[in-house]
Amino acid sequence: MTDGAELRRRAQEFLAAYPPDGTERAEFLKARFDAGLAWVHYPEGLGGLGAPRSLQAVVDAELEAAGAPDNDPRRIGIGLGMAAPTILRFGTEEQKRSFLRPLWVGDEVWCQLFSEPGAGSDLAALGTRAVRDGDAWVVNGQKVWTSGAHAARWAILIARTDPEVPKHRGITYFVCDMTDPGVEVRPLRQITGEAEFNEVFLTDVRIPDAHRLGEIGDGWKVAQTTLMNERVSIGGARIPREGGMIGPVVEAWRERPELRTHDLHQRLLKLWVEAEVARLTGERLRQQLAAGQPGPEGSGMKLGFARLNQEISGLEVELLGEEGLLYEDWTMRRPEKVDFVGRDAGYRYLRAKGNSIEGGTSEVLLNIVAERVLGLPSEPRTDKDVAWKDLAR
Numbered sequence: 001m002t003d004g005a006e007l008r009r010r011a012q013e014f015l016a017a018y019p020p021d022g023t024e025r026a027e028f029l030k031a032r033f034d035a036g037l038a039w040v041h042y043p044e045g046l047g048g049l050g051a052p053r054s055l056q057a058v059v060d061a062e063l064e065a066a067g068a069p070d071n072d073p074r075r076i077g078i079g080l081g082m083a084a085p086t087i088l089r090f091g092t093e094e095q096k097r098s099f100l101r102p103l104w105v106g107d108e109v110w111c112q113l114f115s116e117p118g119a120g121s122d123l124a125a126l127g128t129r130a131v132r133d134g135d136a137w138v139v140n141g142q143k144v145w146t147s148g149a150h151a152a153r154w155a156i157l158i159a160r161t162d163p164e165v166p167k168h169r170g171i172t173y174f175v176c177d178m179t180d181p182g183v184e185v186r187p188l189r190q191i192t193g194e195a196e197f198n199e200v201f202l203t204d205v206r207i208p209d210a211h212r213l214g215e216i217g218d219g220w221k222v223a224q225t226t227l228m229n230e231r232v233s234i235g236g237a238r239i240p241r242e243g244g245m246i247g248p249v250v251e252a253w254r255e256r257p258e259l260r261t262h263d264l265h266q267r268l269l270k271l272w273v274e275a276e277v278a279r280l281t282g283e284r285l286r287q288q289l290a291a292g293q294p295g296p297e298g299s300g301m302k303l304g305f306a307r308l309n310q311e312i313s314g315l316e317v318e319l320l321g322e323e324g325l326l327y328e329d330w331t332m333r334r335p336e337k338v339d340f341v342g343r344d345a346g347y348r349y350l351r352a353k354g355n356s357i358e359g360g361t362s363e364v365l366l367n368i369v370a371e372r373v374l375g376l377p378s379e380p381r382t383d384k385d386v387a388w389k390d391l392a393r
Contacts, residue, residue: 002040002050007055018032037063040052040055074338075337081229083226087100090225092210094210095211099154103154110156113149114158120145126141126158137174137208139207140202141159149200151336154175155178155200172219173213173214173223175213190351193333194333195333196336230359244275245348246275249271249319250268253268271311297373302359302360305355306352306362310353323345
């Protein structure tokens, strides 16, 4: 069993062979993957060493202290947090070796083709069709709210392959080539003025059967792995004390005493405590992840993340008064990543509104927590045994 001391030794030997100040960034990242120091809990040959997930922190600390470059995780977050664990669990050996290395080093950006105009909260009602044609599938449909589709090389995609069975049982999971001529990406401009999201139109897109993840009709099962990891990656990221959205508010409070009032002080104290509770809960969740797969706890973390971000950003705007109403730039841009802390208060306030929608709406996550964590009865369903083609739309 690989332990912390062994991983520390491996990291130090790697740094000696590839000193960060004398190694080109891309070469360093590829060598790190090949050395098994990318995600240590993955199997050997796939960026890992089969070590406990908790020991990743040992490697990260050694490399960070040496000034090693990272793989820009916010830019490739969908690939790292959603595509990779799904490919690892359900992919063939060929798929794992083909996709995981360029995904981790950032050579290829990934996006997620799940939500549709008529299937957002009720994702299993999706209507994008995939029809078998020999060794390929022909896909037609529309996806929406796709983060980073304009920069993506690959997409994880779920499509309906059997309309004759109930909606959860007729879905199959694919890897879609975003450079296919049948893929059209259109920007969706947000309240921030930017367009990090997109709508994607799929017209006779041919996907080889070799790019199918899991069995035909098992797409909903495969998608659950993606969704659970998505909620953990959104709501359970590791941050230091006073990191994240609470940081800029606390900084403004300390540096600008003229803005303080008793009421704002009480609200800030309450949110500071809640942010610290969320941070520590995230640490506990990551310890649980080290022992197995993510469960519904990630939904609770993501639920709290959305509410906290919205309340904290609202407090920040009130604290800054008229200054908080300013907004730096309404220019239409298509960013490749979201930067809450590096922007102004107006951006944080507007962008946080999307936190309760993306990655699962708060209403859906409340249901998941109620049913899978608290054990409350499920809501009545009238579509459980009805073929998808017979559902009212």
